[in-house]
Amino acid sequence: MILFSIENLSIEEIAAMRQALNVIDIKGSSAQFIAVLQNKLDNEISSAQHILKQEEAKKSHGIEEIEKPKPAKKITRRTKS
Numbered sequence: 010m011i012l013f014s015i016e017n018l019s020i021e022e023i024a025a026m027r028q029a030l031n032v033i034d035i036k037g038s039s040a041q042f043i044a045v046l047q048n049k050l051d052n053e054i055s056s057a058q059h060i061l062k063q064e065e066a067k068k069s070h071g072i073e074e075i076e077k078p079k080p081a082k083k084i085t086r087r088t089k090s
Contacts, residue, residue, distance in 0.1 A: 020057040026050055 027050040035043050 020054060020061070023050060023053050023057065027054060 027047065030043060030047050030050070033043070
């Protein structure tokens with residue numbers, strides 16, 4: 010079997026394909042094929058959601074770092090002796 014991949018799909022597009030598989034008529038001979046396809050799309054959606062959560066966490070952490078108040082520098086002066 011030769012495997013191909015579809016790239017550059019948004020999570021919404023993948024979810025739309027997954028939803029479409031819920032409403033098609035399935036004959037007994039293709040039920041297992043459709044079930045495998047549903048699982049593959051479910052896995053892709055889960056992976057995409059995980060990646061999006063990681064990216065959001067990175068952004069939040071970056072914003073927190075930017076918003077942290079910087080400690081004031083202690084200024085020391087020399088006194089004349």
